[in-house]
Amino acid sequence: MESTEHVVDLGTVIARAILTGEGPAPSCALEQISDLDRAYAIQDMVVPHLGNIIGYKVALGDRASQQRFAVHEPIYGVLTDRMLLPNGSDLPRGAAPLLFEADLLMTVRSDRINEARTISDVAAEAAEIAAFIEVPQLLPPPPNIAAGLYLVATAAGARFGIVGSTCATDEIDDLELRLAEMQVIMKAADGAVLTDARGTDLMGHPLTPALHLIEHLSERGSALRPGDRISLGTFGSGPFPAHAGTYTVAYAGLTEIPLSATVTFR
Numbered sequence: 001m002e003s004t005e006h007v008v009d010l011g012t013v014i015a016r017a018i019l020t021g022e023g024p025a026p027s028c029a030l031e032q033i034s035d036l037d038r039a040y041a042i043q044d045m046v047v048p049h050l051g052n053i054i055g056y057k058v059a060l061g062d063r064a065s066q067q068r069f070a071v072h073e074p075i076y077g078v079l080t081d082r083m084l085l086p087n088g089s090d091l092p093r094g095a096a097p098l099l100f101e102a103d104l105l106m107t108v109r110s111d112r113i114n115e116a117r118t119i120s121d122v123a124a125e126a127a128e129i130a131a132f133i134e135v136p137q138l139l140p141p142p143p144n145i146a147a148g149l150y151l152v153a154t155a156a157g158a159r160f161g162i163v164g165s166t167c168a169t170d171e172i173d174d175l176e177l178r179l180a181e182m183q184v185i186m187k188a189a190d191g192a193v194l195t196d197a198r199g200t201d202l203m204g205h206p207l208t209p210a211l212h213l214i215e216h217l218s219e220r221g222s223a224l225r226p227g228d229r230i231s232l233g234t235f236g237s238g239p240f241p242a243h244a245g246t247y248t249v250a251y252a253g254l255t256e257i258p259l260s261a262t263v264t265f266r
Helices: 004-020 026-030 036-049 063-068 111-115 119-124 147-153 175-181 208-219
Strands: 053-059 075-080 084-086 099-108 126-135 160-168 183-188 193-198 229-231 245-252 259-265
Touching: 004 036, 036 075, 036 147, 053 208, 075 147, 075 208, 099 160, 099 183, 099 193, 099 245, 111 119, 111 208, 119 126, 119 175, 119 208, 126 175, 126 245, 126 259, 208 229
Parallel strands: 053 229, 084 160
Antiparallel strands: 053 075, 099 126, 099 229, 126 160, 160 259, 183 193, 183 245, 245 259
């Protein structure tokens, strides 16, 4: 049987790899992550070193990204209080390459969301919607460990996220329809368009990932809480390498003044 001391060390080693961007110690390669259950168990060991959980992220929501990482379903990570940064933040690119992508952040209204079975149910339990640029960090897996399983173990790549302008859902008429029809545009500082997507490009509707997350947490004996944030996933193409410069994402058609978020990498 695996010793408790080794388990604790493993969580520390992987968390250090995430925080420094320098990759795991060679001893980590001895740990065989054989399936998703084991990968999520290791994620649970890592997360306490990353901060206090304030929400979750859904990743690999499309078939192409699932095939890239050799998984057959969306995967899930956590958001902590150390990860979410204010609009307009500057980020150093650090030792490991950072990525960025157009995302959307939803805040949970009440624990009734755990009973949601339809997109309409989720919409009723969304308290706020915020523009969000997720800044994941993908570490190369140790030898003999599948990339998809290591991605799960490392909190699904969660590293930073830029929280932009936010709107209470009570101020959005027909939230469900507007989310589906909104246009998501991400641009570089020179005006080059990196992403031009519709709400429906994310798993058919931007709130679909929340339904998958609810089911995942239920299977693990957990649940969403009021105030939890949910990073819903990638709109359109991406993620993109975080080259030096400033990037902005805007959501047209959701509110009268488009929600937006900006990040600068240096």
